[in-house]
Each structure stands twice: as C-alpha cells, then as structure tokens.
Amino acid sequence: MAKWASTDDTASVVPFVKIDSCQQLEETFQFGEKLGEGAFGSVLLALRISDGHKFAVKKMVKKKDPKTQYGKSWENEIHVLSRHRHPNIVAVDAIYESENSCYLFMELCDGGNLADELQRRTQFAEQDARCTLRQLGSALSYLHRHRVVHRDLKLHNCLLKRIPSAKTTDGSSPRFCRRRGEAAVDRKGSPATHPCPFVVKLTDFGLSIELRVSDQSLGDNVGTPAYQAPEIVKCSSYTEKCDVWSLGIIMFSLVHGSLPYSSRSESDLIDEIKDFNYGRLCNRCKTCSELSAECRAALSHLLVQSAVDRWSTSEFMDSAWVTEKSGGAREGNIFAMMRNMNRTGDK
Template sequence: MSENKKTKEIVEKYMETITIPPIPGHAESTKTLVAKMIDHPAYNNPNYEWSANDFEWGKKLGEGAFGKVFLARDRRSRFVVAIKTLLKKKIVEKGAEKQVVREIEIQSHLKHPNILQLLAWFHDSHRIYLVLEYANKGQLYTRLKRFGRFDNHHAAKYVYQVADALEYCHQNHVIHRDIKPENLLLTITDDVKVADFGWSVHSPSMKRNTRCGTLDYLPPEMIDGKDYRHHVDNWCLGILCYEFLHGRAPFATKAVADTCRRIKMRDLHFDKHISDNAKNFINRLVVLKGEKRMSLKEVMKHPWIMEWVNPNKGKK
C-alpha cells in the first residue's frame, strides 16, 4: 500500500470520531469537507510547510502562559480549527523548551475520540503554532462554574470519557499529570476532549519523580517528591469526580501548606447529597498508595458509572 493511501485511510478513520462544527454561510456537507481535508496537500506531502497564511483567523478563544488560542479556518478545505500560538520569547524566558517539544511530540501521536487532536504544527521567527481540533463548547470548567456542580448523569459521563482517554494514554506509556476541569473541553455533542498535554510525559518505565500539575489535584507521592507511576492520573480522576459532584476540590484551602497537609492526611469529607455508590467510586480512587487505587478498567465498570452512563437510562 502506498504511503499516501495509508495516510488517507488513517485520516478517514480518525475523521469518523470527531465532530466538525457547522460553518455559517457554508453549504457544503460534512463529507465534502472531510474529503477536502484529506485531499489537502499537507496529507499527500510530508514535506508540506504550513504557514499562518494557510488560515483565515477569527476570534480569540483563550489565553495561556505562552500565548493565545484563536478560532481559525483552513483556506483550502474550509475546515474549522483552533490554533494555539506560543511566543518563543516567553518559552525561552520560562525555560519551557522541553515542555513544549514534549507536548507536540506526545499529542501528535495520540489518536482517541476523547483526546483533542493535534492536526499540525509549524513555526515562524516569533511563534510556534499548534493546529488543534476545535471543541465548540469550550472549557468544561466554564460549564461547571455556570451550574455550580453536575448531576450524576453528566458527572459519570464526563468521568467515563476521561477514564477511557487516560487508559489509552497509559497503554501508550503516556502520563498526563494535569487532569483538571480547565484542561477538558466539550464538543457540540457534549463529549469530553482531554487537552493541554504540556505537563504530560512519555515514560515507557512509567516511573517519574518530577513535581508538576495543579496543587488541588496533586497526589501525596508528588507532594512528597517520591517516585510515581501512572497512578497519579487515577488520583486526579477521583478528585475530578469529587469536584464535579460538589462544585469544589476536596482539599483546597487558602494556604498551600494546609492544602498539602490535607492531601497527605486524605482529609476527605462528602456532602449529604452524594450517593453511596459515588462515595465508593471516589474513595477507591483517592487512595494514598498509588498501586492501591482503582484501575481505569475498573473505573469504567464501576456500579456508579454503569448506573448513570447506561444508555438505557433516562438522560436529562
């Protein structure tokens, strides 16, 4: 099989899993747009050099430590994307060169329906551009703050999808290390896309000792500076579920030292409205010893997940 044909088949298979947002004033069907994207010279020529001029630039979607994220559309295919721009000067100032390279390398190789796809990347004298799949509904964090907390159905659905994405990452020896609502995006069909692999790491031995991530979500082994494995993501998933159902992280305080102390003591308390199944689910993930935490395969079969993600159940 030729390399071009193989590439087209891979892209076609992947395109079946992602949502292409409607383009106002554009009458072409989704299939036509997909065909155009596949026939784009970038997919037939591994040496194709992207540039900012390949895109029509739209509104700013967000801002990060190294730059901004914009809505954009490929001029040739009319395919809508999000472009993350990173200022090289800021990257160098913060000594984050390795972090950015790692993000690009890891995210460009991950292909999963619940992971935000890095479609392409390029750079000029001042910036690095990451061309990303566009998730129409934005940050899950924004949705959570708007509603205060999620009901069991939405919480279980989102947790299940994140668990599925993390299981895929772990199978490919990738630890995300920064799972939190701000790093999860929502599509037009209300499905989760795990994003921001800036703190992720490819570690075939699955053993690390670098402290990173967000304090409220840090597991005890990271706080203590001990070696850790992929189980750190399982802890974060438990904290995520707790925040979905309560509207707040379980160990957060105003003082860093107090938050660290509560994490290491596992000072965990539940509100009265939390069901026994949900408590059991969280308790089996928020466990001090990493190897004792519930596996992601068990997560997806847990009674609380099965009760609320079951398609036969009424959905709100």
C-alpha cells in the same frame, strides 16, 4: 497498574510542515479572536480560507533552553498529540513549525471547558457526572496503556464539544440535569438516550511524559497544586496513578460542586492534601449522604493516599458506578467500601 501497549503503531500521522514565518500561514488561514492563553502558549481562532473550516490554533514560542519546563512543553505536546488518536483527546489536524514558533491546528471545541460548565450549573447530577467521567476515563485508559502520563489533569484542561444532533427517544434535544437526582429526560419525561450534550476532549499535554518502560517512576513536581496527588506534594516518586487521583478530584468537584479543599494558601493546601481522607470528609459533608453508595465507593478508591491501593483507570472504568452494573471492579460490597474509606493508612 495499567496494562501497557506497544507504541510501535503510534507513529505520527499528522502533517508536519516547516515554514519560514507566520506570514506563510496567513496566505491559507484567516486568524481571529484569542480563545485562551496559558503558561505555554496562546490559542487563536483560525479559518481556512479555501473551505471556511475553523480550527483552534495553539501558538507556542520555542524556548532556547530545552531543559526548562517551558522549553520541553511544546515538544511534549507535539510528541503526544501527533502520535495518539482517541475520541476523547483533542485531535490535531496539522503542525506548522518556524524557527521560533510552533502552531498546532486543533479541532475547535465550542463548549468551553468543564470548569466553565461547572460554574454555569454549580453542580452535576450523578448521571451527568457519570457520562462525563466515562469519557475522561476512556481517554486516560488509552493514554496509560500507551505509557503516557498527563500530569496536569484538571477541569480547565477538559474541553467540551457540543453535539447539536444528540436526540432523545422522542426526537427532542436532551435536557441536561441541573440538580442532583434529576434524570435527563425528553419532552415527554422519558429517560434521554443521550444524557451528555457534549463530547469531552482532553487537552494541554505540555507537562505530559511518555514513559520509557512500564515500571518507570517519576520524580519531578509538576501540575496544578489542587489536583496534585499526595505522592507528588510529598516529593516522592510516582507513576501514572497520579492521573487517577486528579480524576478523583474532578469527579468530586462535579458531584459536590466544589473542590474537596478549603485552604486559602498553597502551603496550607499541600498540608491538606497530605492529610486528606475521603471517609473522614464524608462523615462531616452533608452532600456525601445524598450520593449513591456506588458513587461514594468509586470516589473512595480514586482518592486513596497510597498509590498502590488506588484504582487504575481500567478498574475505574469497570466499576459499578461507571458501568451501572452491580459487582464492578473491586468495591465488592458496602463493607469493603467503608473499610477503604476509613483505612488507617489514609490518616
């Protein structure tokens, strides 16, 4: 279970401006191409006329019924992003609100998202997955300490911000690995000091919720099916550990190159999630044998059917795979890992 922190120090520090209409914004900003669109709003490129600074602006139409999932989404997003700052959570510069719409002016992430990156590369080497998951795990640990559950963690909601100034030991730009087992290197073949050429930024908090008390359980079925934890698809109560399962699905996707499911219909997918067993999958998955024991151990502790037995984000961040040190959190040894992978309760 996460160690909860007080939220007394997270009062909004983001400028919140009331406007009569969008026309007022056009006096200060020049709006450009559409960067994306989701269920809860569209994202546009905006340029501040005074200094040329670029933003990603999320426009959300305010629904009249706040009890609907859509009606609450813009309030959820504003509540979380205006109160919580972290290097791996997309930053909000200002919020403008009219009678019918809300405009979130966010930092521009120019590297697409993790889904785009995975499609481009087809598969991540372990070192690349590690530096990516470290950043995501850090963001989740922060959120969980402040009683925030994301509830829609997935590849598409992990934006990438390129680091053009990242340099290796010889001053060249790092070459990101394209194949498993291939280390990031500089021009001379020495290990790169900055294997990640981007910063990961967690975004889209429309389905997030801030718990009132640390042991509060949730019950509503939300999120993207392929990333939902077993307790959600089983319509059971759940906690912040649902995010940990989603983190495991992301990690699996990066190191294997695909989701761990083969179902083509949502009903079959739900059945597959309910019966998912990482150890059983590993026994018949060729790419599993190519992963390090530490990587398999981490996955086996993230993708556990029982939320009680599933790692917390802090345990993941302290694991041997993340820290690259032996004797990390809870995996103990290879025998403990195998017992966990083949736990009968995961059948």
